Amino acid sequence: MEVHQVSLIKQHMSKSITEDELLIGLNLEPSNLSVFVNTTLQNAYSLNDSEAVDLILYLGFVFEVFTEDFVSILCKLLEIEWHYKHEDIARLLQRFKSPYSIDSLFKVATRKLSYLEYNESSALARKCIYALGDINSDESRIKLEILSNSSEDLIKEFALKQLDRRI
Numbered sequence: 001m002e003v004h005q006v007s008l009i010k011q012h013m014s015k016s017i018t019e020d021e022l023l024i025g026l027n028l029e030p031s032n033l034s035v036f037v038n039t040t041l042q043n044a045y046s047l048n049d050s051e052a053v054d055l056i057l058y059l060g061f062v063f064e065v066f067t068e069d070f071v072s073i074l075c076k077l078l079e080i081e082w083h084y085k086h087e088d089i090a091r092l093l094q095r096f097k098s099p100y101s102i103d104s105l106f107k108v109a110t111r112k113l114s115y116l117e118y119n120e121s122s123a124l125a126r127k128c129i130y131a132l133g134d135i136n137s138d139e140s141r142i143k144l145e146i147l148s149n150s151s152e153d154l155i156k157e158f159a160l161k162q163l164d165r166r167i
Contacts, residue, residue, distance in 0.1 A: 001040060001043075001044070001051075001052045001055065001056075002136040002141055003093060005026060005055075006028050006051065006052075006055060008025040008026055009022070009055045009056075009058065009059055010055070012062070013058060015165075016166075018038060019062065019063070020152055026136075030058055030063070033063050033064050033065050034065040034069070035055055035069065036059045037059055037063075037065050037066075037070075038069060038070060038073065040052060040055050040056045041053065041057075041060075041070070041074075041077070042073055043104070044056060044079055045076055045080075048080075048082050050082055050083040050084065050094050052075040053083040054083065054084065054085055054086055057085050057088055061088075062121055063151075066095075067096075068098060070092070070096075071093065071096055071098045071100050071101055072100065072130045073103050074092055074093055074101070075093070075100065075103075075106075077102035078090060078093065078101075078104045078105070078108050079104050079107060079108060081111075084109065085087050086124050087123055087124050090105065090108070090124060090127035090128050090131055091131075093105060093131050094127065094130060094134050095099055097131075097134050097135050097136075098103075098135070099135060099137055099139060099140070100134065101131065101135070102135060102139050102140050102143060103142050104138070105130065105131050105132050105135075105143075106128070106143040106146075106147070107131070108124065108128050109125050109128035109129050109147055109155065110124070110125065110147070110150065110152070110155060111124075111150075122124035122154050125154060125158060126158050129144065129147060129155070129162055130158070131157055132147075132160060132162065133162030133163075133165055133166060136166055141163065141166060144159045144162050144166075145159075145163065147159035148160045148163055
């Protein structure tokens with residue numbers, strides 16, 4: 001991301017500028033904001049730029065631009081460890097209920113991320129497992145069954161709860 005883009009988004013985060021001023025500063029129309037957010041997330045992924053991931057996800061949430069077109073990049077971002085937005089990404093994937101996200105959600109459900117040690121990554125695990133439950137396909141149920149046999153009590157509990165909801 002360019003320095004002026006970072007500055008503008010941070011100004012909006014601190015309520016120093018309005019949404020309209022932000023769009024004008026970024027030289028964007030609401031109609032092309034979704035493409036900008038998707039492209040910038042792709043670039044942030046390619047460059048391992050955690051600050052850009054944070055800022056662009058913020059922008060996407062503020063302007064509500066996330067659609068199923070984002071599932072692929074969100075899955076890529078969910079699986080990597082160099083940023084701090086895994087819970088937000090899992091929540092977005094839960095919203096879309098895309099079968100494409102099953103493998104990523106399953107992998108991350110049991111991952112322990114150092115920045116989430118304060119709660120043993122349980123919130124992330126819960127979000128991933130609940131997203132699998134909401135997908136509610138044969139494949140997602142198989143993944144939930146595997147997770148329900150986890151040696152980790154919370155993962156097992158979350159998975160069993162989702163399986164019980166699907167019966």
